[in-house]
Amino acid sequence: MAAGSDGGPTDRGEVGRHPLGNLWRLRRYLRPHATEFAWLMLAGLAATGAGIAVPLVAQRVVDGPVAARELPGLFQLGALALALGLAEALLIFIRRWVQSSSSMAMEATIRADVYAHLQRLPASFHDRWPSGQLLSRITSDLSVLRRFLSFGLFFLVLNLVTYLVVVVLLIRLHPVLGLLVAASAVPLFLIARRFGRHYHTASRRMQDQQGDVATLVEETAQGLRTMKAYGRGPQLAARFAAGTRALHDTGVRKGRLLAHTSALLDLVPNLTLGVVLVAGAAAVATGRLTIGQFVAFVSLQLMLIWPVQSLGWIIANGQEAATAADRIQEVLDTEPSIVDAPGAVALSGPAVRGRLRFEAVTFRYPGSTAAVLRGIDLTVEPGETLAVVGATGSGKSTLLSLVPRLHDVTGGRITLDGHDLRDLRLASLRGLVGMAFEEPTLFSMSVWENLTLSRPDAEEDEVRAALTLAQAEFAYDLPWGLRTRLGEQGLSLSGGQRQRLALARAVLVRPAVLVLDDPLSALDVHTEALVESALKRVLRDTTALLVVHRPSTIALAGRVALLEQGRITAVGPHAELLATVPAYRAVLSAEPAVPSAPRAPADPALDGAPLVRS
Numbered sequence: 001m002a003a004g005s006d007g008g009p010t011d012r013g014e015v016g017r018h019p020l021g022n023l024w025r026l027r028r029y030l031r032p033h034a035t036e037f038a039w040l041m042l043a044g045l046a047a048t049g050a051g052i053a054v055p056l057v058a059q060r061v062v063d064g065p066v067a068a069r070e071l072p073g074l075f076q077l078g079a080l081a082l083a084l085g086l087a088e089a090l091l092i093f094i095r096r097w098v099q100s101s102s103s104m105a106m107e108a109t110i111r112a113d114v115y116a117h118l119q120r121l122p123a124s125f126h127d128r129w130p131s132g133q134l135l136s137r138i139t140s141d142l143s144v145l146r147r148f149l150s151f152g153l154f155f156l157v158l159n160l161v162t163y164l165v166v167v168v169l170l171i172r173l174h175p176v177l178g179l180l181v182a183a184s185a186v187p188l189f190l191i192a193r194r195f196g197r198h199y200h201t202a203s204r205r206m207q208d209q210q211g212d213v214a215t216l217v218e219e220t221a222q223g224l225r226t227m228k229a230y231g232r233g234p235q236l237a238a239r240f241a242a243g244t245r246a247l248h249d250t251g252v253r254k255g256r257l258l259a260h261t262s263a264l265l266d267l268v269p270n271l272t273l274g275v276v277l278v279a280g281a282a283a284v285a286t287g288r289l290t291i292g293q294f295v296a297f298v299s300l301q302l303m304l305i306w307p308v309q310s311l312g313w314i315i316a317n318g319q320e321a322a323t324a325a326d327r328i329q330e331v332l333d334t335e336p337s338i339v340d341a342p343g344a345v346a347l348s349g350p351a352v353r354g355r356l357r358f359e360a361v362t363f364r365y366p367g368s369t370a371a372v373l374r375g376i377d378l379t380v381e382p383g384e385t386l387a388v389v390g391a392t393g394s395g396k397s398t399l400l401s402l403v404p405r406l407h408d409v410t411g412g413r414i415t416l417d418g419h420d421l422r423d424l425r426l427a428s429l430r431g432l433v434g435m436a437f438e439e440p441t442l443f444s445m446s447v448w449e450n451l452t453l454s455r456p457d458a459e460e461d462e463v464r465a466a467l468t469l470a471q472a473e474f475a476y477d478l479p480w481g482l483r484t485r486l487g488e489q490g491l492s493l494s495g496g497q498r499q500r501l502a503l504a505r506a507v508l509v510r511p512a513v514l515v516l517d518d519p520l521s522a523l524d525v526h527t528e529a530l531v532e533s534a535l536k537r538v539l540r541d542t543t544a545l546l547v548v549h550r551p552s553t554i555a556l557a558g559r560v561a562l563l564e565q566g567r568i569t570a571v572g573p574h575a576e577l578l579a580t581v582p583a584y585r586a587v588l589s590a591e592p593a594v595p596s597a598p599r600a601p602a603d604p605a606l607d608g609a610p611l612v613r614s
C-alpha cells in the first residue's frame with residue numbers, strides 16, 4: 001500500500017489489493033539468514049519426524065512384544081521410543097536457539113532501514129505524519145513482524161508438513177479413515193479463509209489506533225506545561241480515554257473473532273476423532289485393523305490436534321504481520337523528494353564566496369493550494385547580512401527553510417555562487433549553511449554532542465569559541481560541564497539557554513551562509529546585547545539571512561527585506577525603510593498595518609541609495 005500522494009498516512013482501515021504483497025516484499029531481509037533458516041527448518045522437521053515415529057513404534061510394541069508377551073523386544077522398542085523422545089527434545093532446543101538470534105537480527109536490520117529512510121524524507125513528510133504513527137511502526141509493528149518471521153512462518157511450514165505427512169501415514173494405515181481425516185481439511189480451509197479476511201481489517205484498525213494512542217501520549221508529554229497551565233487535564237484525559245476505548249473495543253473484537261474461529265477449528269479435528277474412534281473400534285472388532293494399528297492411528301491423529309488448533313493463532317499472527325508490513329512499506333515506499341540530483345556537485349568551504357540569490361521564487365506547501373511565497377527576487381552578496389522582517393505568518397521562516405533545502409522551491413530557483421541549490425550535493429550544501437531556529441531542538445545527549453552535531457570533528461577550542469560567541473559559557477558550569485546530558489529536548493535548560501546553545505551549534509559550522517530564524521527572541525535585553533555584539537564579528541565573514549523582530553537586532557543587518565503576504569515589498573537599509581515605508585514602521589511598532597504598494601527589490605549595489613518604487 002503506497003503512502004498518500006502528499007506523503008501522509010493512507011486512509012484508515014483501507015486494505016491493499018494483495019494483503020500479503022507487502023509481507024512478500026520483505027523477503028529480502030530473510031535472504032541473509034537463509035542458511036540459519038534452512039537449519040532451523042531441518043531441526044524442526046527432524047524433531048517432528050522423531051515425534052511422528054513414536055506412534056509407529058507404539059504400533060510395533062502393541063502388535064509385537066505386547067501381543068506375544070515378549071519382554072526383551074519390549075525393552076528394545078522402549079529404548080528406541082526413549083531415544084526418539086530425547087532427539088526430539090534436543091532438536092527443539094537447537095531450533096529455539098537459532099530462531100531467536102536470526103529473528104532479532106532481522107528486526108534490527110529492518111528497524112535500521114526504516115530509521116535511515118525517515119531521515120532521508122523531507123520536512124514536509126514529517127509535517128504530515130503524526131510522530132506516534134511513526135513510533136508505533138518502528139516499534140510494535142516491527143515486533144509483530146519478528147514474531148511472524150521467527151514463529152508464525154516457521155510453524156506454518158512445519159504444521160503444514162506435519163499435516164501432510166501424518167495424513168499420508170493415516171491413509172496407509174487405513175485408507176477410508178485416512179481419507180476421512182484428509183477431507184476434514186476442507187472445512188478447516190474455509191474457516192481459515194473467512195477468519196483471515198476479517199482479521200486483516202481488524203488488525204489494520206488496531207495497529208492504526210495504537211499509533212493514534214502513541215501520538216496522544218507524545219503530545220501530552222510534550223504539552224504537559226500548557227495542559228496544566230490551562231487546567232485542561234480532564235479534557236485531554238477524556239480524549240485519551242476515547243482513544244484507548246477505541247483500541248480496547250477493536251482488541252476485544254479481534255479477541256472474539258479469534259476465540260470464535262479457534263472453537264470452530266477445535267471442533268473439526270475432535271469430531272473427526274470421534275468418528276475415527278467409533279469406526280476404528282468397529283474395524284478392530286471385524287479384524288480389518290490390528291489393535292497396534294488402531295493405537296498408532298489414534299496417536300497419529302492426536303498429533304494433528306495441535307497443528308489445527310494453532311492454525312487460528314498462526315493466521316492471526318500472519319494477518320498482523322501483513323498489516324505491519326503494509327504500514328512499514330507505506331513509510332519505505334514514500335520516495336524522498338529532496339535528494340541529490342544526478343551529477344550534483346559538491347562545493348568546498350574556502351572556494352565558496354556565499355552569494356545567495358532568490359530568482360522569482362515561489363513556494364507552496366504540499367497539499368495546499370495557496371502559495372506562501374510568491375515571486376521572491378532577492379540577492380544577498382557575499383559577507384552581507386540581510387534581515388527579513390514581516391508580520392507573523394508572512395512567510396519568513398518558510399523563506400529561510402528553503403536555503404538548506406528543508407523544502408524545495410515550487411517555482412523559480414535559489415542559487416549559491418551561481419549554482420542552483422538543487423544541483424549541489426545535499427551534504428555539501430548543509431555543510432555550508434549554519435541554521436538556528438526560534439524553537440531550538442536539543443537532543444537527549446550531552447551538551448558536547450548537541451553542539452558538535454553540526455561538525456563532529458570540531459576541536460575543543462572551536463567549541464569554546466562558539467560558546468563564547470553565543471554567550472553560552474554557562475554550559476561549563478553545568479554539573480558535568482559539556483558532558484552533562486540534557487533532558488528530552490533540553491527541557492532542563494531555560495528557553496534562552498537553549499537558544500544560545502543552538503546558536504553556538506550554528507556558528508560552529510563556520511558557515512558560508514548563516515540562516516538565523518529569530519534566534520535571540522528568548523534572551524533578556526542584556527544577554528541579547530552581548531550575543532549581538534559577538535554575532536557582529538561572525539557576520540563579518542559570512543553571508544547571513546536573519547529573521548528578526550527587534551530593532552536592536554535589525555541593526556546587525558546592512559539591509560532589510562520587508563515580506564508581506566509572501567511577497568518582498570521593500571528592500572533597503574533599516575533607517576530608510578523606517579522613514580519611507582509605513583508598512584515597515586507598522587511591523588516594527590504598534591502603528592496600524594498599512595499594506596505597501598509593491599516595490600521593486602533594491603539592487604544591493606544601491607545600498608544606501610534612495611529606494612526605487614516600482
Ligand SMILES: Nc1ncnc2c1ncn2[C@@H]1O[C@H](COP(=O)(O)OP(=O)(O)OP(=O)(O)O)[C@@H](O)[C@H]1O
Pocket residue numbers: 127365368372390391392393394395396397398399
Ligand atoms: N508545514 C506547513 N504546512 C503548511 N502550511 C504551513 C506550514 N508551515 C507554515 N505554513 C503556513 O505558511 C505561512 C507562513 O508561515 P511561516 O512560518 O513561514 O510564517 P512566519 O512569517 O515565519 O511567521 P512567524 O513570524 O509567526 O514565525 C503561514 O500561513 C502558515 O500557516
